[in-house]
Amino acid sequence: MESMLHSVRIKRLLTGTLLVYALLVSTHLGEFWPFSIYPMFSRGGHDWSRAIVRDMKGSAGAIRWEPSSIDTLPGEAFALDDQGINQNDIANFVAKSAQWSPRRVAAMRKVFGPALDSRQLLLYRADGRLEEDKSITVTFTPFIFMTSDSTYFNPSLDISFESESNP
Amino acid sequence: MTALIHRLFDFERDESVGEVLFYRVFELIVMYWVVFFAWKWGLYIQRLGDIVLPLGIANYVDVSFMFTGGMSLWNAALISIAFFVGLVRISRYGYLAAFLLMHLQYASRFVLGEISHGSNVIGFVLLGMALAAVFFEDMTHRRRFVIGFSIFFIGLGYSTAAVSKLVASGVFWVDGSHLWMWIHERTVDTYSLTGVLSQNPLQRTLLDSHLLSTLTLAFGLVTEFFGFLMWYRRRWIIMTLLFSMHIGILMSMKINFPANNVLLLVLAYPWASLLDHGLGHLKKASIDRIRWISSVLC
Numbered sequence: 122m123e124s125m126l127h128s129v130r131i132k133r134l135l136t137g138t139l140l141v142y143a144l145l146v147s148t149h150l151g152e153f154w155p156f157s158i159y160p161m162f163s164r165g166g167h168d169w170s171r172a173i174v175r176d177m178k179g180s181a182g183a184i185r186w187e188p189s190s191i192d193t194l195p196g197e198a199f200a201l202d203d204q205g206i207n208q209n210d211i212a213n214f215v216a217k218s219a220q221w222s223p224r225r226v227a228a229m230r231k232v233f234g235p236a237l238d239s240r241q242l243l244l245y246r247a248d249g250r251l252e253e254d255k256s257i258t259v260t261f262t263p264f265i266f267m268t269s270d271s272t273y274f275n276p277s278l279d280i281s282f283e284s285e286s287n288p
Numbered sequence: 289m290t291a292l293i294h295r296l297f298d299f300e301r302d303e304s305v306g307e308v309l310f311y312r313v314f315e316l317i318v319m320y321w322v323v324f325f326a327w328k329w330g331l332y333i334q335r336l337g338d339i340v341l342p343l344g345i346a347n348y349v350d351v352s353f354m355f356t357g358g359m360s361l362w363n364a365a366l367i368s369i370a371f372f373v374g375l376v377r378i379s380r381y382g383y384l385a386a387f388l389l390m391h392l393q394y395a396s397r398f399v400l401g402e403i404s405h406g407s408n409v410i411g412f413v414l415l416g417m418a419l420a421a422v423f424f425e426d427m428t429h430r431r432r433f434v435i436g437f438s439i440f441f442i443g444l445g446y447s448t449a450a451v452s453k454l455v456a457s458g459v460f461w462v463d464g465s466h467l468w469m470w471i472h473e474r475t476v477d478t479y480s481l482t483g484v485l486s487q488n489p490l491q492r493t494l495l496d497s498h499l500l501s502t503l504t505l506a507f508g509l510v511t512e513f514f515g516f517l518m519w520y521r522r523r524w525i526i527m528t529l530l531f532s533m534h535i536g537i538l539m540s541m542k543i544n545f546p547a548n549n550v551l552l553l554v555l556a557y558p559w560a561s562l563l564d565h566g567l568g569h570l571k572k573a574s575i576d577r578i579r580w581i582s583s584v585l586c
Contacts, residue, residue: 155411
């Protein structure tokens with residue numbers, strides 16, 4: 122009798138958790154920690170966008186906003202790990218920010234923190250693409266240039282800003 | 289369903305000293321990961337300043353209050369205390385509080401668009417601990433429930449991940465060129481992190497062979513799909529394969545899932561039976577002492 126009661130209780134707890142799981146992921150785009158449909162790497166072969174950062178301090182001349190290949194990037198590599206910055210966060214700023222605002226610019230600068238005090242950083246958006254012949258191309262497009270007190274966006278990119286926000 | 293519950297939970301079977309000791313070690317491992325994530329996220333949240341993509345509770349509550357004044361660090365402290373309260377059985381609601389506060393910590397940390405899955409397994413185990421403490425009085429039943437619940441949802445999670453891939457991309461998800469794309473993506477990520485452009489020998493080998501890349505993805509997809517097999521008696525087989533898959537992901541894409549790996553290794557093998565076997569060699573007085581200590585502590 123007692124074992125049946127336990128069995129019923131376990132069934133209810135599992136069923137209840139599964140129902141909550143289904144309800145939460147179906148109404149929250151598949152994510153409600155710890156519930157998830159685990160969509161990472163589910164879209165095979167799709168284009169991707171990541172970010173890299175170059176330290177431009179000491180680079181002569183004005184910023185050039187043209188796309189580059191990995192071999193022709195100006196400045197020096199800026200290792201995010203050395204500053205305790207998660208590269209996914211920077212990539213998401215670049216790839217997932219549909220609209221920029223002063224608050225968002227300030228938020229991105231805050232992630233870099235004191236690293237900006239003595240540097241001029243140029244953020245590149247890296248776009249990966251699978252070509253018809255199965256080769257992969259990666260293009261590096263300048264996205265944002267940050268100095269200790271200013272932020273400039275690539276003027277040739279179609280970036281959406283909230284009113285009075287284009288810095 | 290009844291057979292599944294009997295296999296995973298089996299409340300009627302007598303509990304050995306080895307099982308009790310194993311569970312205590314299991315709880316300490318979970319505590320390590322909960323405290324690790326809570327403080328790691330807590331420190332990082334103080335660097336954040338905006339919400340790009342709200343997750344979980346952040347859809348309903350403006351979690352930006354966590355970004356300043358050390359709020360995320362206070363939350364990390366509360367999570368640690370709540371877990372300790374659950375661990376030493378001061379309150380049956382300690383684990384539930386730790387779970388809810390962990391959700392807030394996660395939702396505050398991952399607001400910039402990244403969706404991290406490295407902590408989901410720990411979240412499920414913690415949820416199991418919370419439910420067990422609230423709904424079961426007997427300690428043996430609580431322990432059995434946590435282990436069964438953890439295995440059920442970890443297995444379900446892996447199978448769900450495979451289904452997501454099949455729904456999004458079909459069986460051609462295993463096309464080796466898709467792995468090439470991810471290797472290049474991760475190469476850029478590693479370059480971004482370290483400032484050094486490098487690929488290891490395995491990555492170079494995979495990039496040279498479409499067939500090998502396809503077979504690698506096929507192994508991953510099939511292994512994930514059969515994650516639910518851990519609900520059965522010989523769970524060590526699929527859990528060892530999943531562990532191997534994670535090692536493959538680490539080597540080919542430089543993505544580490546340490547919490548998953550630890551839990552797979554801890555739950556795959558009969559550690560409790562090994563402990564019992566080891567205890568069997570001790571003198572009776574020693575076993576009685578261990579039995580007494582475990583009854584007091586656990």
